[in-house]
Amino acid sequence: GDSVTQMEGPVTLSEEAFLTINCTYTATGYPSLFWYVQYPGEGLQLLLKATKADDKGSNKGFEATYRKETTSFHLEKGSVQVSDSAVYFCALYSGGGADGLTFGKGTHLIIQP
């Protein structure tokens, strides 16, 4: 079955540091890939997505490139801010119906001033 593996947290960085959160997947078919972000006390929000190989999703300074050859979708940001502190979930969708997204376990990111 489908699965998503992402680095365990918490990840603690200083403000303005470079961020990478690794995400690898296994899937049937040709999945769409997503990063969701959950700020404290809030629901999940779509951060970015990519639907085919070599696509780069980007939003709010975050980027992730769909790498089919390495089955990866790593999240990067060049200079993090305290406001980026949140839980980040990598997810994939590979079905032809709506049987849900497959999520990674989430990575808790803490940015210190």
Next chain:
Amino acid sequence: NAGVTQTPKFQVLKTGQSMTLQCAQDMNHEYMSWYRQDPGMGLRLIHYSVGAGITDQGEVPNGYNVSRSTTEDFPLRLLSAAPSQTSVYFCASSTLRGWRIEAFFGQGTRLTVV
């Protein structure tokens, strides 16, 4: 545009009690889902619906019932709450375009069963 609305935000139940978590969307999406979020487990799919009148089980359906009488609403029912159902629950509303999916989530319901 309200998007996906979940109620309540917080709930405490005693073991054996029943309750319904409400979820409504105003985007005319065909597809709706319920997930639970537990520490170290990520989000796991409970039940989903591909349209009014159609529901199916996800990864962790036991102890939960759903129905989809309208496109807008997708309530999740706990018939006899158990402490193992203490979790944060998220409702999602999705639209499919070919193989592409756009999923929008509600704010979540934090449920504690004592």
